Amino acid sequence: MTLVEAPLSGLSLPGELKQLGPAQAKLTLAGMTREELATALRAIDVPEREIRMRVAQVWHWIYFHGLRDFDGMLNVAKGLRARLAEAYTLDRPDVVTEQVSVDGTRKWLIRLAPTGPHDRGAEVECVYIPESDRGTLCVSSQVGCTLTCTFCHTGTQKLVRNLTSAEIVAQLLVARDRLGDFPGLTAPTDGLVPGEGNRAVSNIVFMGMGEPLYNLDHVTAAIGIMADGEGLSLSRRRITVSTSGVVPQIGPLGATAGTMLAISLHATHDALRDELVPLNRKYPIADLLQSCRTYPGVSNARRITFEYVMLKGVNDSLAEAKALVRLLKGIPAKINLIPFNPWPGSRYECSEWNVIERFSDVVFNAGYASPVRTPRGRDILAACGQLKSETEKLRARARLMLEAGDQAEPSGADILSA
Numbered sequence: 001m002t003l004v005e006a007p008l009s010g011l012s013l014p015g016e017l018k019q020l021g022p023a024q025a026k027l028t029l030a031g032m033t034r035e036e037l038a039t040a041l042r043a044i045d046v047p048e049r050e051i052r053m054r055v056a057q058v059w060h061w062i063y064f065h066g067l068r069d070f071d072g073m074l075n076v077a078k079g080l081r082a083r084l085a086e087a088y089t090l091d092r093p094d095v096v097t098e099q100v101s102v103d104g105t106r107k108w109l110i111r112l113a114p115t116g117p118h119d120r121g122a123e124v125e126c127v128y129i130p131e132s133d134r135g136t137l138c139v140s141s142q143v144g145c146t147l148t149c150t151f152c153h154t155g156t157q158k159l160v161r162n163l164t165s166a167e168i169v170a171q172l173l174v175a176r177d178r179l180g181d182f183p184g185l186t187a188p189t190d191g192l193v194p195g196e197g198n199r200a201v202s203n204i205v206f207m208g209m210g211e212p213l214y215n216l217d218h219v220t221a222a223i224g225i226m227a228d229g230e231g232l233s234l235s236r237r238r239i240t241v242s243t244s245g246v247v248p249q250i251g252p253l254g255a256t257a258g259t260m261l262a263i264s265l266h267a268t269h270d271a272l273r274d275e276l277v278p279l280n281r282k283y284p285i286a287d288l289l290q291s292c293r294t295y296p297g298v299s300n301a302r303r304i305t306f307e308y309v310m311l312k313g314v315n316d317s318l319a320e321a322k323a324l325v326r327l328l329k330g331i332p333a334k335i336n337l338i339p340f341n342p343w344p345g346s347r348y349e350c351s352e353w354n355v356i357e358r359f360s361d362v363v364f365n366a367g368y369a370s371p372v373r374t375p376r377g378r379d380i381l382a383a384c385g386q387l388k389s390e391t392e393k394l395r396a397r398a399r400l401m402l403e404a405g406d407q408a409e410p411s412g413a414d415i416l417s418a
Helices: 034-043 048-064 078-087 165-179 212-227 247-256 270-276 285-293 318-327 353-365 390-403 412-417
Strands: 002-005 094-100 106-111 123-130 135-138 203-206 239-243 260-264 304-310 333-339
Touching: 034 048, 094 165, 106 165, 123 165, 135 165, 165 212, 203 212, 212 239, 212 247, 239 247, 239 304, 247 260, 247 285, 260 285, 304 353, 318 353, 333 353
Parallel strands: 135 203, 203 239, 239 260, 260 304, 304 333
Antiparallel strands: 002 094, 094 106, 106 123, 123 135
């Protein structure tokens, strides 16, 4: 594992642009929607007749070229560039730490810009998973999580707030910066990202911190930026939104975002799912599956992924495998079996590998694709269900030390092990 201290510049949030005063921090245009960019240009008196053209120019430089300063916007007049630089920045959030797993997975702890005078900047984690034919970025949609799934480390961190669309997009911008995935940038030399001819980030999964469907407006706005063909240009079929089952928002997600859908299922009956995924008490399995059957665009070519974490002695029997097959009958589906990724204090264990294989065979023989997700980044707590911001880890570690009567400040090593 490699740990790198990597300070960058801060991210400011879109707001009432015309109220921006000289004593306030500059807003960053990086992460803004087209509508927000238009508002920002109007605020510095760009004529209305030029707004559409100027938005297109600035958009291209930010999202296609990944520009970090206004001087490089060669088709924008020098006077306008100067006004842009005076009022705004193209800053990204701070990267507090970068960790690189032995398998090439990278985890970034990102500190967001303060949202008010008493906010020192919330932190989120995002993870990059390289494979030979693709690179997947796992992004967060909330600081902490509003749910309390008992097998998930992120669920032990209380919800702080939703991320804005700009803060979600900023995770992709940071990843592309760090991976040399914009024109003219150089990729890392460790050989752990896809080679020449492949985009370093080709896929996005909303499987980081938070429940995306409890932040639907900002998530769909961020997807619109990511999928825009004149900028970041990611295919919506390469963007997957995972939900624990916020049933009323599943249809609207499909209608507005048109992305692939993943369901964090993990159980075949309500009694067990009520324990593993407490949200099930509000939206039981029958209602959840009905929303899947009617998900806009679902077909054999656009199957829904059902995620099923393998918990030793809890949900991994052959009877459960057969029940899972019966449960999903008639739904175009792929079943993603996830070996449980341990984290400090968890009460669960991962199923034995031969048990996982037998479970997979039952699912596969019933006609479903049933890949077993290879655990990635376990050594840096970057695997599925392991994300939790370093701030929260530090607080937990400090509490334990105080309870033990140790008043000493925790070290960097303590923070990483908390």
